Amino acid sequence: MAKIALYGATGTIGARVLREALGRGHRVTAVVRDPARCPDRPGAAVVRGDVLDPVSVAGAAAGQDVVVSAIGPGTGDPAVLVTAVKSLIGGICTLAPAASRPRLITVGGSGSLRAPDGSPLWQAPGVPEAMRTVMHAHADALDFLLTVPLEEVRWTCLSPPAQIEPGERTGTYRLALDDLVVDGAGRSRISAEDYAVALLDEIDRDAHAGRRFTVGA
Numbered sequence: 001m002a003k004i005a006l007y008g009a010t011g012t013i014g015a016r017v018l019r020e021a022l023g024r025g026h027r028v029t030a031v032v033r034d035p036a037r038c039p040d041r042p043g044a045a046v047v048r049g050d051v052l053d054p055v056s057v058a059g060a061a062a063g064q065d066v067v068v069s070a071i072g073p074g075t076g077d078p079a080v081l082v083t084a085v086k087s088l089i090g091g092i093c094t095l096a097p098a099a100s101r102p103r104l105i106t107v108g109g110s111g112s113l114r115a116p117d118g119s120p121l122w123q124a125p126g127v128p129e130a131m132r133t134v135m136h137a138h139a140d141a142l143d144f145l146l147t148v149p150l151e152e153v154r155w156t157c158l159s160p161p162a163q164i165e166p167g168e169r170t171g172t173y174r175l176a177l178d179d180l181v182v183d184g185a186g187r188s189r190i191s192a193e194d195y196a197v198a199l200l201d202e203i204d205r206d207a208h209a210g211r212r213f214t215v216g217a
């Protein structure tokens with residue numbers, strides 16, 4: 001059983017991560033901007049917190065084994081993704097001793113993954129400009145994480161495939177590191193439920209510390 005602080009529990013992906021974590025018997029604290037908007041999940045604690053404030057992050061992260069960030073910019077400025085990851089690292093880094101700090105697992109983006117032709121997905125034709133901006137913000141957040149030594153924070157970034165949406169929990173998925181996972185029909189996708197399975201497997205196995213990896217059906 002792990003103690004998990006989860007940011008983004010009200011979101012599409014975060015809600016599945018919350019459900020999967022509770023189903024495995026982990027102790028989850030949803031850290032949200034507005035507790036009134038957090039879905040009622042028996043077994044989860046809900047606290048108010050600000051992912052953009054390192055002092056608030058330190059308070060939420062203290063005593064946890066893992067901090068998960070599934071936040072997204074919605075229709076707001078995608079740069080919040082970079083501010084958030086810096087705040088998360090900054091807040092966790094204030095906890096002492098370093099060995100007691102929780103791990104950090106972030107939900108990343110697919111834009112910087114290599115498509116089958118070898119180019120980053122954000123260069124693919126037809127990617128809307130607004131989505132491209134979010135993809136670049138996720139890449140900037142990952143670039144920052146890559147500067148963080150594991151001795152300071154044991155971090156991992158899990159990039160979704162090109163498409164992720166609510167669906168069936170099959171419990172199966174395929175893994176890759178920096179290459180987009182594509183099926184035999186050329187589709188790169190996963191249900192948000194199976195993405196949550198992969199993220200919780202990473203929490204349980206700690207197999208990708210200090211790097212980004214990705215999943216697909």
Ligand SMILES: NC(=O)c1ccc[n+]([C@@H]2O[C@H](COP(=O)([O-])OP(=O)(O)OC[C@H]3O[C@@H](n4cnc5c(N)ncnc54)[C@H](OP(=O)(O)O)[C@@H]3O)[C@@H](O)[C@H]2O)c1
Binds near residue numbers: 013108
């Ligand atoms: N193919 C891909 O690469 C791909 C596809 C889908 C999603 N994603 C990424 O996955 C992440 C989650 O996506 P999603 O669809 O689950 O997003 P979502 O449904 O829009 O949910 C976003 C979550 O972020 C929280 N949030 C936003 N700003 C926040 C802030 N300043 N402080 C604290 N919480 C904040 C929201 O909380 P409130 O309830 O307080 O607003 C909400 O829980 C995003 O970063 C998104 O870009 C990637």
